[in-house]
Amino acid sequence: MAKVGSMEGRDGAAGLVEVLDYVRRHGTSTRSALVEATGLSRMSVAQRLSALLDRELLAEGDLARSTGGRAPRTLRFRGEAGHLLVADLGATSIDVAVADLSGAILAHAAEPADIADGPDVILARAEELFEDCLAEAAPLAGELWGIGIGVPGPVEFESGRPVTPPIMPGWNGYPVRERFAHHRVPVWVDNDANVMALGEYTAGLGRGTENFVYVKIGTGIGAGVIVRGKLHRGAQGCAGDIGHIQVPVAGRDVICRCGNVDCLEALAGGAALRRDAEDAAREGRSTFLRAALDENGSLDASDVAIAAAHGDVTSVELFASAGRHVGGVVAGIVNFFNPSLIVIGGGGARAGDHLLASIRETVYRRSLPLATRNLVIHGAQLGGQEGVIGAAAMVTNELFAPDFLARWLDAGTPVGQAHAARV
Amino acid sequence: MAKVGSMEGRDGAAGLVEVLDYVRRHGTSTRSALVEATGLSRMSVAQRLSALLDRELLAEGDLARSTGGRAPRTLRFRGEAGHLLVADLGATSIDVAVADLSGAILAHAAEPADIADGPDVILARAEELFEDCLAEAAPLAGELWGIGIGVPGPVEFESGRPVTPPIMPGWNGYPVRERFAHHRVPVWVDNDANVMALGEYTAGLGRGTENFVYVKIGTGIGAGVIVRGKLHRGAQGCAGDIGHIQVPVAGRDVICRCGNVDCLEALAGGAALRRDAEDAAREGRSTFLRAALDENGSLDASDVAIAAAHGDVTSVELFASAGRHVGGVVAGIVNFFNPSLIVIGGGGARAGDHLLASIRETVYRRSLPLATRNLVIHGAQLGGQEGVIGAAAMVTNELFAPDFLARWLDAGTPVGQAHAARV
Numbered sequence: 043m044a045k046v047g048s049m050e051g052r053d054g055a056a057g058l059v060e061v062l063d064y065v066r067r068h069g070t071s072t073r074s075a076l077v078e079a080t081g082l083s084r085m086s087v088a089q090r091l092s093a094l095l096d097r098e099l100l101a102e103g104d105l106a107r108s109t110g111g112r113a114p115r116t117l118r119f120r121g122e123a124g125h126l127l128v129a130d131l132g133a134t135s136i137d138v139a140v141a142d143l144s145g146a147i148l149a150h151a152a153e154p155a156d157i158a159d160g161p162d163v164i165l166a167r168a169e170e171l172f173e174d175c176l177a178e179a180a181p182l183a184g185e186l187w188g189i190g191i192g193v194p195g196p197v198e199f200e201s202g203r204p205v206t207p208p209i210m211p212g213w214n215g216y217p218v219r220e221r222f223a224h225h226r227v228p229v230w231v232d233n234d235a236n237v238m239a240l241g242e243y244t245a246g247l248g249r250g251t252e253n254f255v256y257v258k259i260g261t262g263i264g265a266g267v268i269v270r271g272k273l274h275r276g277a278q279g280c281a282g283d284i285g286h287i288q289v290p291v292a293g294r295d296v297i298c299r300c301g302n303v304d305c306l307e308a309l310a311g312g313a314a315l316r317r318d319a320e321d322a323a324r325e326g327r328s329t330f331l332r333a334a335l336d337e338n339g340s341l342d343a344s345d346v347a348i349a350a351a352h353g354d355v356t357s358v359e360l361f362a363s364a365g366r367h368v369g370g371v372v373a374g375i376v377n378f379f380n381p382s383l384i385v386i387g388g389g390g391a392r393a394g395d396h397l398l399a400s401i402r403e404t405v406y407r408r409s410l411p412l413a414t415r416n417l418v419i420h421g422a423q424l425g426g427q428e429g430v431i432g433a434a435a436m437v438t439n440e441l442f443a444p445d446f447l448a449r450w451l452d453a454g455t456p457v458g459q460a461h462a463a464r465v
Numbered sequence: 466m467a468k469v470g471s472m473e474g475r476d477g478a479a480g481l482v483e484v485l486d487y488v489r490r491h492g493t494s495t496r497s498a499l500v501e502a503t504g505l506s507r508m509s510v511a512q513r514l515s516a517l518l519d520r521e522l523l524a525e526g527d528l529a530r531s532t533g534g535r536a537p538r539t540l541r542f543r544g545e546a547g548h549l550l551v552a553d554l555g556a557t558s559i560d561v562a563v564a565d566l567s568g569a570i571l572a573h574a575a576e577p578a579d580i581a582d583g584p585d586v587i588l589a590r591a592e593e594l595f596e597d598c599l600a601e602a603a604p605l606a607g608e609l610w611g612i613g614i615g616v617p618g619p620v621e622f623e624s625g626r627p628v629t630p631p632i633m634p635g636w637n638g639y640p641v642r643e644r645f646a647h648h649r650v651p652v653w654v655d656n657d658a659n660v661m662a663l664g665e666y667t668a669g670l671g672r673g674t675e676n677f678v679y680v681k682i683g684t685g686i687g688a689g690v691i692v693r694g695k696l697h698r699g700a701q702g703c704a705g706d707i708g709h710i711q712v713p714v715a716g717r718d719v720i721c722r723c724g725n726v727d728c729l730e731a732l733a734g735g736a737a738l739r740r741d742a743e744d745a746a747r748e749g750r751s752t753f754l755r756a757a758l759d760e761n762g763s764l765d766a767s768d769v770a771i772a773a774a775h776g777d778v779t780s781v782e783l784f785a786s787a788g789r790h791v792g793g794v795v796a797g798i799v800n801f802f803n804p805s806l807i808v809i810g811g812g813g814a815r816a817g818d819h820l821l822a823s824i825r826e827t828v829y830r831r832s833l834p835l836a837t838r839n840l841v842i843h844g845a846q847l848g849g850q851e852g853v854i855g856a857a858a859m860v861t862n863e864l865f866a867p868d869f870l871a872r873w874l875d876a877g878t879p880v881g882q883a884h885a886a887r888v
Contacts, residue, residue: 196835205835253700265801269692276803277676280835287797288831290711290727302831304713374710374797378688380699408711408725412619412628412703
């Protein structure tokens with residue numbers, strides 16, 4: 043094989059990543075397209091391709107259309123060279139999947155769960171669901187390359203540990219990465235809104251949008267921030283934690299679990315919606331919600347959504363009010379960050395259009411006209427799968443980063459062993 | 466000279482920029498240090514250095530300390546190869562300077578001015594002050610390379626035109642760049658808070674801080690946002706426009722010039738402080754302010770600062786209140802963006818410590834503990850010169866960007882002509 047060492051210093055791994063990235067992003071390519079796109083010489087491209095073909099990350103594909111002479115051979119990224127295990131742990135759900143190295147989901151499983159059951163219970167169940175998905179996706183050609191986990195709270199990305207997560211009792215400082223060490227592959231853990239933002243950036247509405255914000259409205263409220271095509275994690279890894287921004291003109295003095303008053307989450311999160319809906323039902327302000335409460339003993343966002351869809355004025359107003367609170371905070375973000383796209387996702391967002399309409403109305407009223415001139419505010423497009431898709435994107439981003447790829451190529455060892463050195 | 470064309474494609478200009486950047490950042494360097502820092506071969510470094518020495522952007526300097534064999538010759542960036550004209554236009558001031566290509570300020574002039582006098586008056590005065598500074602800095606070895614202007618309002622960076630700037634009547638859409646076309650060098654125009662953030666990043670507290678926010682508190686209130694070492698301008702170039710974020714729990718229904726209520730600027734900007742101070746004086750709540758008002762006919766931030774320094778309780782409370790409002794908005798930014806540093810600058814910030822103390826208290830109370838764990842909130846360090854220093858940094862960043870530098874090196878023409886093609 044062409045040895046990395048035969049290329050000039052840093053240019054080796056960086057050049058490999060550039061060539062690999064281009065083929066990964068486009069699915070297939072040709073030598074000429076690579077020469078044009080990278081500005082490298084034909085010789086440099088050929089050397090790099092040779093290394094990547096030898097390591098079976100690329101394969102020769104079909105003949106491309108001839109542009110005069112002999113038809114060129116295409117190159118394609120071998121997503122099947124390996125697979126990933128990914129999980130999106132929500133406050134009330136577990137979503138797991140097996141993905142290939144291109145990020146394509148090969149098998150998917152989801153079920154309700156309570157994150158407050160703690161890491162032992164939840165992660166054991168995730169492992170079981172991994173097994174189910176692996177069985178469903180079998181036979182898998184490649185090895186396991188990596189694991190990606192999203193959790194509904196702040197995470198120190200370097201260590202993969204949740205840090206004082208308000209809605210995850212028992213998880214503070216839990217070594218999630220070490221919990222999966224027996225797989226002998228690297229494990230990355232991040233906040234769920236970050237992971238979902240990556241999902242929308244990779245495969246959803248955010249594709250090609252260099253600066254955007256994904257807002258997750260569920261039990262918790264959080265955001266993932268993409269700046270110049272990369273996730274912005276911030277100094278402590280807690281960028282996007284908008285659930286505890288104080289809502290303008292709330293004045294309700296609702297005490298949040300963080301200890302402050304009138305935090306966005308305390309007024310517009312899933313628990314707040316449930317609380318306000320049950321109050322409305324008990325106080326006789328909605329016969330529709332009252333009936334649902336009597337039947338089920340409790341209410342959730344989907345009950346309110348159904349009521350709103352049936353024209354229940356109180357339920358419409360509950361979403362409108364939540365939307366005004368979210369919109370007030372998002373308006374500030376729009377003024378500060380001036381994104382071109384805001385994607386609204388999470389269980390709350392899927393509950394109905396009233397919430398989205400109210401968010402839009404508030405943002406367009408409260409942000410500067412220049413900042414909203416071309417601003418699009420849209421519901422998430424991946425139907426709730428942005429978490430697992432994003433977790434796979436997180437893992438492939440890390441696996442194919444220059445440093446990591448260089449170490450693997452230099453090691454000349456099987457993937458698993460090179461990876462294990464990092465775990 | 467070593468021709469750029471003799472290097473491989475894109476590697477030419479990019480490699481040149483990398484070598485030039487390293488020497489610019491460090492002031493001086495050696496061939497060995499460059500080989501180590503860039504990962505390029507000695508031959509590649511030598512080729513790139515030769516091109517930069519030929520074009521007189523670098524010069525051979527003193528002998529460095531020997532590390533065994535012959536003492537290596539240092540290389541230094543020739544800041545004196547050219548000069549820049551820069552201006553920081555405030556709501557109530559003009560600051561201009563002549564800088565060299567390293568960004569060092571060679572001559573500086575400042576005077577009060579009213580931005581509302583319009584672009585013809587203000588820019589004509591800036592030109593006169595440029596002449597004064599050029600005379601003061603004479604003799605200048607190099608040619609004029611570029612012009613940089615900061616203005617107190619949103620700017621479309623690509624065209625260099627102010628866009629609906631609230632406190633700049635007469636400037637909307639004004640072609641600032643074209644106004645300086647007769648200099649036959651490129652002109653860059655940006656919002657003043659952006660420019661000040663660049664100044665603090667280049668030469669002040671923000672040096673080496675990859676993610677930070679500069680908050681300017683003056684007549685207007687704005688912010689400059691540095692992400693991964695680069696200014697974040699946003700989709701429409703208006704990122705950082707925090708003056709029109711609605712203040713939490715204000716509830717005062719103060720109408721802002723933007724048409725909304727309770728915007729930060731309407732409650733804590735220079736005009737608001739003046740208004741509140743004059744109200745307090747007239748209503749007999751401060752004998753100190755009353756005396757100052759009687760003497761001068763009006764009050765400004767420095768009057769309130771002097772009163773506060775003398776223990777006038779009303780004036781202390783005016784700053785504390787402004788600080789709570791700014792702090793409330795900054796707390797939201799800290800939760801969303803998780804910077805490691807907030808620099809507070811502008812005329813209001815220089816007026817006294819009470820404002821800064823109140824901002825800090827509010828942010829530490831209202832932001833998540835994780836986000837403030839290592840957060841530093843500090844007054845600007847450049848004594849009000851961050852505007853002109855930042856404007857010079859903006860120009861050198863653009864001049865030495867790969868595309869621009871490549872065009873100049875390829876053209877083989879004198880600097881001015883290559884530049885003029887861009888104006």
